[in-house]
Amino acid sequence: MRIVFSAWLTTLLAACSAVGPDYHGAPATSTPAAFTRAFDESPAAPLATWWAALGDHELDTLVARALQSSPTLPSVRARLLRARAALQATRANAAPNVSASALYAHARLPSLPLGGGNSGGGSSPSSLNLYNLGFDASWEIDLFGGQRRAAESAQAALGAAEAQLADAQVSLSAEVAQAYVNLRATQARLALAAAAIQRQTRVLQLTEQREAGGTASKLDVARLRNQLEATRADVAPLEAQRDAYSDALAFLVGAMPGTLDAELAQVTPLPLPPAQVAVGDPAALLQRRPDIRAAERVLAARSAAIGQAEASRFPRLSFLGLIGIGGTTPGSLSQLDDFTVIAAPQLRWSFLDFGRGAARVKSAEADRDEAEAQYRVAVLGALRDAEDALSRYSKRRVAVATAARAKGAADEAAMLMRARLRAGTANLIEMLDAERQQIAAEQNLLAAEAGLTGDFVSLQKALGLGWSQEAGPRS
Structure with missing residues (x-):
């Protein structure tokens, strides 16, 4: 009989497969062969550590510190650990559950009348001791794959x-780089503002001397003084921005505000992107962007949940086993040849649930449809982000080239004015004004270059770069 039952059970398990839809990967989406606004047709793959292309050692250090110690990542890592623990627990649910128990009981039994009726006399009260050690095990057979679907989910x-x-790492690396670029650009703007103030002050002094000599008007002096005060007024907000960017970097690396002020006080050149930037193709983008991968994995989990809901509508077969030894004296616990054995299969089936099981299946299917829609939105959003970032970056390169030509013209004008001053055909005020225009052109070029580097950072984020697989125990 035992052999027949084992053969029947093996055949049943082999015949039954997991109910619900099998997940075959993300739904097909229409993806172009290349980006419409791509400016580099190089097939080279982008760099994961894209910030290294900016060639700034301080930035490399800050990004590494942020990825290691940023306060924004521990909560995301905790969710990852929770997901690993949930997977372990789900897999453990498919194994038998074994437990042990020990029991001691003392009972006092009342006296019983002798001969029945209400006649007097009877036995004296008695007591009973019970000692027991037992082991029990239960195991639910995964007939219709509900546990397997749970593990898939x-x-x-x-x-x-x-x-x-x-995805959090991608955003973090982009935040650090953008704050660092803004800091260096603000420091450079402060240096240029100081140079402009120095020249405007000198021009104002010379104009005041001319006004005292009758060769300049009070209007000229008032106009120059107004320009000087306007330039001075720009300094305080720039200093506040510089401090704010320094504090932002300190927060991103997990340090107290002001901690990085001394480290970042020395003014260094603004980091600029490389001459060529490889962007890859849309197909590689969809595989690389973490938010798309997250949406696809959510879709897979929701698909497996349908099988879980389906399996709950079918019969459930479980086995219960118990082994116990004991008796009325402690010595009975050592009589291993005298034990109790119970083995009981149990079949349960809520066949009349008035549609609750079907409702759970429909709800799971709706969740799967929602996840699929969100996946398609994520794909389209990623392609849009990449195209927009490519457009902004390519147009910003044109703006930088235009500002560089203007800066070159201002440099040439200032050089010619100095030559005229040495030749005696121009005065000092004219030369200082040419230098002021030179500084203004340099400020415009600085703003364009800072925008270019910022757009480069945005492009790398849109391409889904800046993350690495974290080491740790895997289930």
Whole structure:
């Protein structure tokens, strides 16, 4: 009989497969072969550590510190650990559950009348001691794959958590780079403002001397003084911005505000992107962007949840086993040849649930449809982000080239004015005014270059770069 039952059970398990839809990957989406606004047709793959292309050692150090110690990442890592633990728990649910128990009981039994009726006399009260040691095990057979679907869902949820951590790393590296670029640009603007103030002050002094000699008007002096005060008024907001960017960097690396002030006080050139930037193709973008990978893993988890809901509508077969030894004396616990054994299969089936099981399936299917829609939105959004970033970056390069030509013309004008001053055909005020225009052209070029580097950072974020697979125990 035992052999027949084992053969029947093996055949049943082999015949039954997991109910619900099998997940075959992300739904097909229409993807162009190349970006419409791509400016580099190089097939080279972009760099994961894209900030290294800016060639700034201080920036490399700050990004590394942020990825290691930023206060924005621990919560995301905690969600990842929770997903790994949930997967372990789900897989453990498929194994038998074994427990042990020990029991001691003392009972006092009342006296019983002798001969029945209400006649007097009877036995004296008695007591009973009971000692027992037991082991029990229960195991639910995964007939219709509900537990397997649960494990699939937990595995997909773990993949989504990993992708969400990668997405947080992408955003963090871009935030650090953008704050650093803004800091260096603000420091450069402060240096240029100081140079402009020095020249405007000198021009004002010379004009005041001319006004005292009758060769300049009070209007000229008032106009120059107004320009000087306007330039001075710009300094305080720039200093506040510089401090704010320094504090932002300190926060991103997990340090107290003001901690990086001394480290970043020395003014260094603004980091500029490389001459050529490889952007890859849309197909590689969809595989690389963490937010798309997270959306796809959520879709896989929701698909597996349909199988879980379907399996709950079918019969559930479980086995219960118990082994116990004991008796009325402690010595009975050592009589291993005298034990109690119970083995009981149990079949449960809520066949009359008035549509609750069907409703759960429909709800799971709706969740899957929602996840699929969100995945398609994520794909289209990623392609849009990349195209917009490519357009802004390419147009900004044109703006930088225009500002560089204007700066070159201002440099040439200032050089010619100095030559005229040495030849005696121009005065000092004219030369200082030419230098002021030179500084203004340099400020415009600085703003364009800072915008170019900022657009480069945005492009790398849109391409889904700046993350790495974190080491750790995997389930």
